[in-house]
Amino acid sequence: xxxxxxxxxxxxxxxxxxxxxxxxxxLQLKAAIAVAATLLLLAAEIAxxxxxxxxxTQVYALGAWxxxxxxxxxxxxxxxxxxxxxxxxxLAALLFSLARWQRAGPRLHALLQFQLMGLNxxxxxxxxxxxxxxxxxxxxxxxxxxxxxxxxxxxxxxxxYIAINLTASLLFLIGASMLYGITGTLNMADLALRIAxxxxxxxxxxxxxxxILGVAFLVKAGMWPLGFWLPTTYAAASAPAAAxxxxxxxxxxxxxxxxxxxxxxxxxxxxxxxYGGMATLAFGVVGVLASQDLPRLxxxxxxxxxxxxxxxIGMGQAAATGAALFYLVASTxxLAALFLLIExxxxxxxxxxxxxAVTAAAFGDADDAPEPEEEVGVAxxxxxxxxGLAFGCCALLVAGLPPLPAFLGKxxxxxALLAADPVPPAAWAMLALLSLSGxxxxxxxxxxxxxxxxxxxxRSVPRVRVIEMAPVAGLLALSFALTLxxxxxxxxxxxxxxxxxxxxAYIEAVLPGR
Amino acid sequence: xxxxxxLAIGVLAGSxxxxxxxxxxxxxxxxxxxxxxxxxxxIFAMGRLxxxxxxxxxxxxxxxxxxxADPMPQALVLTAIVIGFAMTALLLVVLLAARGHTGTDHVDxxxxxx
Numbered sequence: 358x359x360x361x362x363x364x365x366x367x368x369x370x371x372x373x374x375x376x377x378x379x380x381x382x383x384l385q386l387k388a389a390i391a392v393a394a395t396l397l398l399l400a401a402e403i404a405x406x407x408x409x410x411x412x413x414t415q416v417y418a419l420g421a422w423x424x425x426x427x428x429x430x431x432x433x434x435x436x437x438x439x440x441x442x443x444x445x446x447x448l449a450a451l452l453f454s455l456a457r458w459q460r461a462g463p464r465l466h467a468l469l470q471f472q473l474m475g476l477n478x479x480x481x482x483x484x485x486x487x488x489x490x491x492x493x494x495x496x497x498x499x500x501x502x503x504x505x506x507x508x509x510x511x512x513x514x515x516x517x518y519i520a521i522n523l524t525a526s527l528l529f530l531i532g533a534s535m536l537y538g539i540t541g542t543l544n545m546a547d548l549a550l551r552i553a554x555x556x557x558x559x560x561x562x563x564x565x566x567x568x569i570l571g572v573a574f575l576v577k578a579g580m581w582p583l584g585f586w587l588p589t590t591y592a593a594a595s596a597p598a599a600a601x602x603x604x605x606x607x608x609x610x611x612x613x614x615x616x617x618x619x620x621x622x623x624x625x626x627x628x629x630x631x632y633g634g635m636a637t638l639a640f641g642v643v644g645v646l647a648s649q650d651l652p653r654l655x656x657x658x659x660x661x662x663x664x665x666x667x668x669x670i671g672m673g674q675a676a677a678t679g680a681a682l683f684y685l686v687a688s689t690x691x692l693a694a695l696f697l698l699i700e701x702x703x704x705x706x707x708x709x710x711x712x713x714a715v716t717a718a719a720f721g722d723a724d725d726a727p728e729p730e731e732e733v734g735v736a737x738x739x740x741x742x743x744x745g746l747a748f749g750c751c752a753l754l755v756a757g758l759p760p761l762p763a764f765l766g767k768x769x770x771x772x773a774l775l776a777a778d779p780v781p782p783a784a785w786a787m788l789a790l791l792s793l794s795g796x797x798x799x800x801x802x803x804x805x806x807x808x809x810x811x812x813x814x815x816r817s818v819p820r821v822r823v824i825e826m827a828p829v830a831g832l833l834a835l836s837f838a839l840t841l842x843x844x845x846x847x848x849x850x851x852x853x854x855x856x857x858x859x860x861x862a863y864i865e866a867v868l869p870g871r
Numbered sequence: 872x873x874x875x876x877x878l879a880i881g882v883l884a885g886s887x888x889x890x891x892x893x894x895x896x897x898x899x900x901x902x903x904x905x906x907x908x909x910x911x912x913x914i915f916a917m918g919r920l921x922x923x924x925x926x927x928x929x930x931x932x933x934x935x936x937x938x939x940a941d942p943m944p945q946a947l948v949l950t951a952i953v954i955g956f957a958m959t960a961l962l963l964v965v966l967l968a969a970r971g972h973t974g975t976d977h978v979d980x981x982x983x984x985x
Contacts, residue, residue: 486947493954500961509972513980516896516969519962520978523903524891526958527910530951534944538917543943 361408362417362432364401365440365477368394373470381463388455391466395448398473402441409437410849412856414866416483424483424867425544431483433863434853435682439480439604439611442686445835446604446693447473449828450597453697456825458597461506465597468505472498472601479608483867485533485543488612492529492577496522499605502598503590514593521576521586529573535566546867549619549860564625571613571626578609578663581637588644588656596700599655600828603692606659607685610666614678617670618857619864627673631783634668637661638790642797651699651805655692658755661794662688668787669770676773679854683847684757684766687836691754691763694832698747701826702809704819740821745810747826750833752806756798757791762839767791769847876916883909894983896966896976900959907955911948918944 372394379387408415409432417430432440451469459465475495482488503515537543539559540551555563572583579587587606591599617626641661648654662684669681750761757763771791774784839846856862864871883905890902918941926942928934966976973980 486950490950490954493958497958497961500965504965504968507968509969509980512965512969512972516962516965516978519958519965520891520899520903523955523958523962524906526954527903527906530910531913534914534917534947537943537947538919 359408359415359417361401361404362415362430362481365398365405365444365481366430366474368398368401369470369474369477373467373474376467376470377464384459387466388459391451391470392448392455394470395444395451395473399441399444399448402437402444405432406437406441408432409434410852412852414863416866425542425547428487429483429544429867430481431546431863431867432481433866434849434856435611435614436480438682438686438850438853439607440477442607442689443473443476443480443604445832446601446689449693449697449832450601453600453825453828454597456822458506458595461595462504464501465505468498468501469597469601472502474498476604476608480611483545485536485545485548485616487543489526489529489533492608493526495605495608496526499598499602502601503594505598506595510593511595514590517586518590525573525576528569528576532566532568532570532573535562535569539563539566544867545616545619546864547871549864550868550871552620567620568626570616571629574609574612574616575633575667576609577606578613578667579606579637579660580609580633580663580667581640581660584637584640584660584663587660588653591656591659591696592650592652596697599652599696600693603659603689603696606663607666607689610663610670610685613667614670614857619860622858627671630667630671632668632671634664634666634671635787635790636664637667638664638794640664642790642794645794645801646797648801648805651702651809652696654801654805655695655699655755658692658695658798661798662692662755665767665770665791665794668790672774672784673858674773675851675854675858676776677770678857679847679851680766680769680773682850682853683769683843684763686846686850687754687762687766687839688757690832690836690839691751691761694747694829694836695751695755697825697829697832698744698751701819701821701829702744702748704821740818741810743826744819744821745806747829747833748802748806748810750836752799752802754833754836756802757795758799760840762836762843765840765843765847767795872920872922876912876920880909880912880916883912894977894979896969896978899978900962900966903962904955904959907951907959911951911955914944914948914951916944 372390376387376390412434414431414433418424419428419430447469454465472495475491475498478491479488479495482491500515500519503518504511533543536548539555539562540548542548542551552563576583591602594602638661641657641664644657645654645661648657666681666685669677753761754763757767771788774787777784887902887906887909890898890905893899921940924938924940926940926945928939969980970976975982
C-alpha cells in the first residue's frame with residue numbers, strides 16, 4: 358500500500374497539534390514550523406498529482422479493512438488537483454499572515470493547518486459519512502478562521518455562517534442516512550453500483566435523499582438562493598482566511614462533481630444544477646455591479662464563479678466539465694489573490710494601525726499589542742504602482758478576460774456549449790450570461806480601481822512588505838504559468854472530466870473484481 | 872412503535888425549525904439542538920426499527936443477520952452526536968461574543984424597529 362496518500366491528512370494534523378503546544382510568545386518558531394510543514398505538504402501533493410496522472414487511481418484502505426467494510430481514501434486526478442490547489446492557497450495565506458495577521462489573534466497557524474487537513478480529507482475520502490466528518494472538520498477550522506481578528510462585523514457574520522452551515526450539515530446527515538437506509542452502504546463506489554440496482558419502488562425515496570444531500574453541498578457552493586450568507590462572511594473575514602475560503606466554496610462544487618457523476622451519471626438533477634447555476638451567476642453579476650467596496654465585490658465574485666461552474670457541470674458533457682475545471686483552477690487562484698490584495702489596498706484608506714488597535718482591544722490584551730513599526734520584512738518601493746499592476750491582473754482573472762487563464766476556461770466552455778448542432782436555446786442563454794458577467798466584472802472592478810488608484814485627493818501610501826506581496830505575486834505568476842502551459846493543463850483536466858463521466862475505473866480501483 | 876418514533880422526529884424537527892427562524896440567538900441555538908436530535912433519531916430509524924435485538928455478533932456462533940439490529944446507524948449517530956455537541960458549544964461561545972460586541976441578543980446584532 359502506498360502511504361503517500363496519508364501525508365495530506367497526517368502532516369497537517371500532527372503539525373496543527375504541535376503548534377498548539379508551542380507558546381504564543383514564540384511566534385517565529387511557530388511560523389517556521391508551519392511554513393516547513395506546508396512546503397512538505399505541497400511536495401507530497403505534487404507527487405500524488407504526478408502519480409494520479411500516470412494514470413493511477415490510488416486507493417488506501419484505512420486500518421487495512423477492505424472496502425466496502427472499511428473506509429478508503431481515494432486519490433484520482435480530481436482529488437490530486439484539488440489537494441494541490443488547497444495546498445497552494447494554504448501556503449499563500451500562511452506567508453501573507455506572517456507580516457501582521459498572525460498577531461491579530463491566537464492560534465492562527467494551528468487553525469490554518471486544521472483547515473488544510475479538513476480540506477484534504479474531504480478531497481480524498483471515498484466514503485460518504487467520512488465526507489461528512491471531514492466537512493465538519495474543515496467547517497470547524499473555518500469558523501475559527503472567520504472569527505480570526507474578532508470585532509463586531511466578524512462575529513456577526515460568523516454567527517450567521519455557523520448557523521447556516523450547521524443546518525446544512527443536518528441536511529447532509531439526513532441525505533446520507535437515507536441513501537444508507539435504501540442501499541445499505543456508505544462507500545461511494547459501492548453506492549454507485551447499488552444505486553443502479555435499486556428497484557423502481559424505492560427510486561423516489563433514493564432520489565429525495567440524493568437531492569437533500571445535494572442541497573447540503575450547494576449551500577457550501579453558495580448556489581442561489583442558498584448563498585446569501587457567502588459575500589458577507591467572506592467580506593468580513595481577515596485577508597488570509599478569505600483567501601483560503603475561496604477554495605471552501607469549491608469544496609461544494611467538488612462534492613457535487615464527485616457524488617453526482619458517480620451515483621447518477623449525469624441523468625438525475627442536471628437541469629437543477631444548470632438553471633440553479635445560471636441563477637447564481639446572474640445574482641453574482643448583479644451583486645458585483647452593486648458592490649460599493651472591494652471585499653463585498655470579491656464575495657460576489659465567488660458566487661459568480663460558483664454559478665459558472667455549476668451551470669457548466671449541469672450540462673453533463675465531459676468537454677464542458679473539463680473546461681469548467683480549468684476555470685475552477687484559474688478563478689480560485691484569481692479570487693484568492695484578489696482577497697489578499699484587497700487588504701493591502703484598503704490599508705491606504707484606513708490606516709492599518711487603527712485596525713490592529715481595534716482588534717487588539719477587542720481581543721483583550723492591549724498591553725501585548727505590537728506596534729506597527731515592529732513588523733517583520735522589508736517595505737517595498739513603488740508600492741502603489743505594484744499594487745495597481747497586481748490589481749489589474751486580478752481584475753482580468755476575475756472578469757475572465759485574455760490573456761489570463763480564466764478567459765481560456767470560459768472560452769473552452771463556450772466552445773463546448775456551441776459544439777452541439779443545433780445549439781440549444783439554453784446554451785445561447787448561458788453564452789449571453791457568461792459574456793455579460795465578464796462585462797459587469799470589468800465595469801465594476803475598473804470603477805473601484807479608478808477610485809482607489811487615481812484618487813482626486815492625496816492618499817497615504819500603504820506600507821506593504823515583501824512577504825505580503827510575494828503570495829499575491831506567486832498566485833498571479835501561477836495563473837500566468839497556467840496560460841503558458843494551457844495545453845498540458847487542459848489535457849490533464851479533460852482526462853479528469855472523462856474519468857468523472859465514466860467512473861468505471863474509479864469503482865474498479867476501490868472494489869476490485871466487482 | 873413506528874408511529875411514535877415518526878411523531879417524535881416530526882415534533883422535534885418542527886419545533887427546531889420554528890425556533891431556528893426566531894430572531895434571538897438563544898432560540899436559534901435551542902432550535903439547532905432540537906433539529907439535531909430529530910436528525911439523530913432519523914439516522915437511527917434508517918437502520919430499521921427493531922425491538923429486543925442486539926447489534927453485536929457473538930463470536931463462535933452461526934450468524935443469522937435477521938436476528939440482529941443494524942450496528943452501522945448506531946455508530947453514525949454516535950459520531951453525529953459528538954460533532955453536533957462540539958458545534959453547539961462553539962456556537963454558544965460565538966453567541967456570547969456577539970452579545971458582548973453588539974449589546975443585544977438579536978441575530979443581526981441590532982433590534983428591528985417593528
